[in-house]
Amino acid sequence: MTTVEQPDGAAAPPVRRDYARLRPRGKAKSWLNRIARRASGWVRPLLFEADAPRGLWRALLFDAYRRPRPLFGKAVLDRHGHPRRAYASWMARADEDLPALVAGMAFPDLPSNGRTVLVLLPPPRDAPARAALLRDLAARGDLIVLLPEAGGETVLPPGAVPLRLSLSRPPHDVFLAALAQRLALYAPLYAVVGGAEGPELARALARRDVPVVALAGTADGSPLPGEPEWFDDGAGAVLFGTPAERAAALAAARPGRERWQAPAAGETIAEAIDRLGRAAAGRVDAEVALVLSADRSRLEIGEAELSARVRAWRRDRLMQLSPGAGKPRRPYAGFHPLLYAEAHPQACLDERRYPLAHWIEQGQPEGPWVHPVIGPPAAAPEPPALKAMLHGHFHYADLAPEFFERLSANLARPDLFLTTGSAEKARLLERAAATYGGRVEIVQVPNLGRDVGPFFTALRAPLLAGGYDVAVHVHGKKSQASRTRIGDVWRDFLWENTLGGRHAMLDATLAAFAADPRLGLVYPDDPHLVGWARNRRAAELLGRDMGLTEEMTGFVDFPIGNMFAARPAALAPVLALDLQWTDYPVEPIADDGTVIHGLERLLPAIARKAGFRTAALRVPGTDWD
Incomplete structure (x- = not known):
């Protein structure tokens, strides 16, 4: 066992760019940030907790229906379209105000048995065609026909129930939201909408998970063409009266209108509506079934939660929220749904297909959105014929005993390179490593570059020397500046997947490298999905x-928390940078935007640049938040 001191990097290295100043922050900006943080300590309670100022503040930002006023939308909503934390609870209770807006309406007493069909048609123009359509639809379910409070008479078939609408009460969109909330209690099989009110009602119903078939052209019994684009946000299908009408509309529209349909040969309008409505009603169940038909061992959630996520994905796309809104999570080990959606926008964004279901339906195509998964070994693997080095950086040397305890779950005994920032910590590491059955080198390094500098700078020589087939990198994470004790659970997740504990994950990792010479980088399959941030x-x-x-x-898939195993050859592009200690910013560093955070996110692309593949490490059931 040897202890080595590294130079402090005082000499100016041959650096192409000043990486240490990737995010320079001037004195004026730093001063303003400090003032803002201090001011928020008394401004926030005054605005959001004290009754009188809170009421005035809400009256300024919101209307009577808890909607942000147009001038203050950016102050209330974040870039994803979600309400900021201070307003989220207030806006979340908007649904509580809706029932009173339709309390005076005479809703029919029908059971919630999935047979109800909701119908909203424009005022009668072609009365015989309209009556025939309603008669045919009534044979397929319990018909509720939504009729304007004032308008022409509509002849309803036996058993159909009229529901008179008053559109002069609250603002139009608020009333339709309340109406959709109430109608969704019938658990309707589907809704059929047409005319001028159709698009808004279609969107309101779709947000309540009610499937919608929109009628365009003469499909609604009207001789005047509709505007099919109006329905694209909410309708599961848009039906034209004839194939010729559909073809003419498609010729004048942008691509990606798969929902625009026409009756099949010999099919009536009502038959086409019923076919499309039932297909739309079964879309969520079909997507769930697709996912369940794949490798169930990689599915991270149960069937009920999967169904809820499919519905939430469809609602969020309908509301045109960013795919990254709502802190999405990985549903299937080794698969990144947001990367897949970004690569397949027509299906996953325009058509609102759940990315995981669409990927399975397409035959699980390869791409940056999917990695092979390395899980716990079924049995103790044989020690691989690989020469491995394991780097552990310990700013917190008190974590060394846990590190060695996890290592003991494995047969492998790689050469250890332990780095830390002081002689006292080095002595603690030396005592903890006393019984390790392999080579140990303890390196004292400057307090620069967090765990990245000690790996890519202090250990650059052994990484380049060619003596190791695989290099494993971990560190003693505490993240004390983050939320209370998040570092402990995060470290537990990362170490359990990279080193092991309950399972011999280090052995499994080395076995995977031995079995696949093109495997270059593996890292824990974090359930959280994050982007580039800053x-x-x-x-x-x-x-x-x-x-x-x-x-x-x-979006980007990368080793969140910066723990991984790699072939040194897969790290060649970053090692060629010859990073020096002066390339790293001086502590305390920013939470984002530094050379450290940039390298962390680029590691998979670096490995692919070097000609290698990546894989995911996943111990089922592990998480950190």
């Missing part, structure tokens, strides 16, 4: 210097 500029700069040409999409 790190895109840092990643772009580093990527240019490393010659990365891979497109930087909106």
Whole structure:
């Protein structure tokens, strides 16, 4: 066992760019940030907790129906379209105000048995065709026909129930939201909408998970063409009266109108509505069935939660929220749904297909959205014929005993390179490593670069020397600046997946590298899905210097927490940068935007640039939040 001291990096290295100043923050900006943080301590309770100011503040930002006023939308909603934390509870209770808006309406007393069909048609123009359509639909379910409070008479078939609408009460969209909330209690099989009120009602019903068939052209019994684009947001299908009408509309529309349909040969309008309505009603169940038909061992959630996520995905796309809204999570080990959706926008965004279901339906195509999964070994694997090094950086040396306890669950005894920032901590590491059955080298490093500098700078020589087939990198994470004790559960998740504890995950990792010579990088399959945050500029700069040409999409899959195992050859692009200690910002560093955070997000692209594949490490049931 040897202890080595590293130079402090005082000499200026041959750096192409000043990586240490990727996010320079001027004195004026730092001063303003400090003032803002202090001010929020007394401004927030005054505005959001004290009764009188809170009422005035809400009256300024919101109307009587808890909707943000147009001038203050950006203050209330974040970039994903979700209410900011201070307003979320207030806006979440908006649904509680809706029932009173339709309390005076005479809703029919029908059971919630999935037989109800809701119908909203425009005022009668072609009365015989309209009557025939309603008669045919009544044979297929319990018909509720929504009629304007004032308007022409409509002849209803036997058994159909009229529901008179008053559109002069609250604002139009608020009334339709209340109406949709009440109608959804019938658990309708589907709804049929047409005319001028149809698009808004279709959107309101779709937000309540009611399938909608919209009628365009003469499909609604009217000789005047409808506006099919109006229905695209809410309708599960848009039905034209004839194939010729559909073809003419498609010729004048942008691509991606698969929901625009026409009756099949010999099919009546009512038969086409029923076919499309039932298909729309079964869409969620069909997507759930698709997912359940795949490898169930990789599914991270149960069937009920899966169904809820499919519905939530469809609602969020309907509301045109960003796919990253609502802190989405990984539903299936090794699969990144947001990367897949971004690569397949027509299906997953325009058509609102759940990304996981669509990927399975398409035959599980390869791409940056999917990785092979390395799980716990079924039996104790044989020690692989690989030469491995394991780097552990310990800013918190008191975590060393846990580190060695987890290592003991494995047969492998890689060469250990332990780095820390002081001689006292080095002595603690030395005592903890006394009984380790392999080579141990303890390296004292400057307090720069967090865990990244000790790996890519202090250990660059052994990484490049060619003596190791695999290099494993972990660190003693506490994240004390984050939410209370998040570092402990996060470290437990990362170490359980990289080193093991309950399972011999280090052995499983080395076995995977031995079995696949093209495998270059593996890392824990984090359930959380995050984006570039404020790190895109840092990643772009580093990527240019490393010659990365891979497109930087909106989302990114990477080793969150920066623990991984890699072949040194897969890290060649970053090792070629020859990062020096002066390339890392001085502590305390920003939470995002530094060279450290940029490298963390680029690691999979770096491995692919070097010609290697990536894989995911996943111990089922592990999580950290």
